[in-house]
Amino acid sequence: MRRVINRRPGRGGFLFWSALPFAIAAAGYAVASALRLAENPGDRLLPPLSAMADAVVRMGFTPDTRTGDYLLWADTAASLQRLGLGLGVATALALLLGVAIGLIPYVRAGLSAFVAVLSMIPPMAVLPVLFIVFGLDELSKVVLIVVGIAPFLIRDLSLRVEEMPREQLIKAQTLGASSWQIVLQVVLPQMLPRLIDAVRLSLGPAWLFLISAEAIAATEGLGYRIFLVRRYMAMDVILPYVAWITLLAFLSDTLLRLLSRSLFPWQRAGKGAS
Amino acid sequence: MSAVSVRDLWMEYPNQVVLERLNLEIAAGSFCALVGPSGCGKTTFLRLLLGEERPTRGAITVDGQPLVAEPGPGRGVVFQRYSVFPHRTVLENVIMGREFAGSRLLGRLFGAARRAAIEEAEGWLECVGLAAHRDKYPAELSGGMQQRLAIAQALIVKPRILLLDEPFGALDPGTRAQMHELLLRLWREERMTVFMVTHDLKEGFTLATRVLAFEKLRIDPTDPGRFGATITYDLKVNEERAAEMAPPLALSA
Numbered sequence: 001m002r003r004v005i006n007r008r009p010g011r012g013g014f015l016f017w018s019a020l021p022f023a024i025a026a027a028g029y030a031v032a033s034a035l036r037l038a039e040n041p042g043d044r045l046l047p048p049l050s051a052m053a054d055a056v057v058r059m060g061f062t063p064d065t066r067t068g069d070y071l072l073w074a075d076t077a078a079s080l081q082r083l084g085l086g087l088g089v090a091t092a093l094a095l096l097l098g099v100a101i102g103l104i105p106y107v108r109a110g111l112s113a114f115v116a117v118l119s120m121i122p123p124m125a126v127l128p129v130l131f132i133v134f135g136l137d138e139l140s141k142v143v144l145i146v147v148g149i150a151p152f153l154i155r156d157l158s159l160r161v162e163e164m165p166r167e168q169l170i171k172a173q174t175l176g177a178s179s180w181q182i183v184l185q186v187v188l189p190q191m192l193p194r195l196i197d198a199v200r201l202s203l204g205p206a207w208l209f210l211i212s213a214e215a216i217a218a219t220e221g222l223g224y225r226i227f228l229v230r231r232y233m234a235m236d237v238i239l240p241y242v243a244w245i246t247l248l249a250f251l252s253d254t255l256l257r258l259l260s261r262s263l264f265p266w267q268r269a270g271k272g273a274s
Numbered sequence: 275m276s277a278v279s280v281r282d283l284w285m286e287y288p289n290q291v292v293l294e295r296l297n298l299e300i301a302a303g304s305f306c307a308l309v310g311p312s313g314c315g316k317t318t319f320l321r322l323l324l325g326e327e328r329p330t331r332g333a334i335t336v337d338g339q340p341l342v343a344e345p346g347p348g349r350g351v352v353f354q355r356y357s358v359f360p361h362r363t364v365l366e367n368v369i370m371g372r373e374f375a376g377s378r379l380l381g382r383l384f385g386a387a388r389r390a391a392i393e394e395a396e397g398w399l400e401c402v403g404l405a406a407h408r409d410k411y412p413a414e415l416s417g418g419m420q421q422r423l424a425i426a427q428a429l430i431v432k433p434r435i436l437l438l439d440e441p442f443g444a445l446d447p448g449t450r451a452q453m454h455e456l457l458l459r460l461w462r463e464e465r466m467t468v469f470m471v472t473h474d475l476k477e478g479f480t481l482a483t484r485v486l487a488f489e490k491l492r493i494d495p496t497d498p499g500r501f502g503a504t505i506t507y508d509l510k511v512n513e514e515r516a517a518e519m520a521p522p523l524a525l526s527a
């Protein structure tokens with residue numbers, strides 16, 4: 001018998017083992033739901049798949065009687081817009097401040113301790129402040145996302161910049177580069193893939209802040225809808241919404257990964273064929 | 275080609291004297307090999323010549339002028355590692371010097387200017403034997419190829435002083451001999467003043483016109499940082515080769 005750490009599944013085996021936990025979870029849900037419904041046909045906690053499919057048709061493909069909107073899509077558009085804006089602003093801030101703090105000693109002296117302290121403020125604790133200052137509409141939700149993830153992105157990027165081999169910066173100077181040219185041609189190109197990785201890691205927190213803000217004050221959005229229908233214990237709506245959010249998060253993560261791969265082919269150079 | 279002179283130079287780090295009482299007169303066009311035990315301050319000396327560090331005491335002058343206090347295009351360098359940029363192909367690495375000079379705002383050339391830079395870079399790649407690899411990334415090159423790339427990249431800006439820190443440390447004897455030939459040729463053609471750190475005495479004696487040995491003269495067993503290293507041997511070798519480089523100096527003087 002070979003050691004267990006040396007035994008690997010083939011390609012088909014890999015797919016099988018990957019799919020297995022999903023299949024088990026789905027089957028487990030179906031069984032539990034069937035059992036509960038057999039006991040009490042009016043049970044709302046674990047609705048059958050058919051009820052969830054109905055809810056998806058109702059929310060996504062029938063206009064709302066009151067507003068005429070397709071709620072699922074309106075919610076999705078509202079949430080994605082907030083998320084995109086928040087992530088965009090946070091990323092831009094990180095690029096600007098992270099590179100400056102990592103590369104320019106005077107900026108580092110001035111800002112790194114300040115950013116480190118800022119990053120310790122629990123964002124949810126200042127949410128009321130944001131609502132008071134920025135009002136209850138879009139701005140405060142976007143600001144919450146920015147406040148929540150920008151400090152992490154800034155600190156991560158500035159550490160990465162500081163980690164760059166000093167030899168590279170010296171070498172660029174001996175080739176006649178100015179500080180600005182070093183930023184543009186040496187630091188940025190090498191830091192962008194790192195930044196994309198950091199943004200991927202902050203997708204989870206970004207959704208967390210978005211849904212929290214929507215739960216508290218909003219008139220549309222995925223988080224708003226989930227917390228609205230919670231009052232009627234409408235699990236048939238909540239579960240598909242959660243699955244949809246998960247799918248969106250997963251897709252954006254995959255998209256960023258592929259983007260990084262195709263924009264920065266040098267990252268994988270010399271790592272063997274694949 | 276630049277003449278370098280070092281006067282009564284001391285370099286101290288906190289709790290440690292690295293170099294002490296260094297005095298040197300290097301004629302323009304010399305090829306200096308720096309040898310000495312590990313940790314005695316050879317790299318530190320190169321960093322001082324680069325302008326990356328400042329001496330605690332004493333002064334370095336280049337052609338009679340005080341050394342510019344930061345790295346610049348007059349002094350090229352090849353480090354042992356990390357000398358090339360991993361995000362650029364071989365060709366893109368070599369044209370960098372031209373791009374920085376030609377485009378202050380973007381550091382990137384386009385159109386005819388770029389084509390001219392590429393043509394020049396291809397000449398250098400031919401010269402160091404990398405023409406066939408122009409579109410590879412550094413991670414796809416062997417150690418020796420990366421060092422050749424680093425040399426081509428440094429030379430395109432025509433530095434008058436070239437600093438090399440154990441450039442061929444990790445190479446096999448065959449490749450090393452090729453690199454020696456290349457370096458000697460470039461030294462002659464470009465008429466540079468070369469400083470090369472090496473741990474291989476033989477390499478120093480074959481290549482250089484001057485071998486400088488760094489060593490601590492005094493050692494305090496209770497406080498190893500108390501005394502620094504200085505130049506204990508300063509040998510002129512390969513004098514006929516040095517003489518070849520001398521005439522234009524005499525003309526210009």
Ligand SMILES: Nc1ncnc2c1ncn2[C@@H]1O[C@H](COP(=O)(O)OP(=O)(O)OP(=O)(O)O)[C@@H](O)[C@H]1O
Pocket residue numbers: 287288290292310311312313314315316317318319
């Ligand atoms: N930035 C620094 N801060 C403090 N001490 C330093 C620093 N850089 C080098 N030193 C010390 O200076 C001494 C000389 O270091 P240096 O790198 O110049 O040695 P070297 O002669 O190049 O050695 P090697 O042959 O191993 O490369 C070492 O004892 C080292 O500990």
Ligand SMILES: [Mg+2]
Pocket residue numbers: 316317318439
């Ligand atoms: Mg060294």
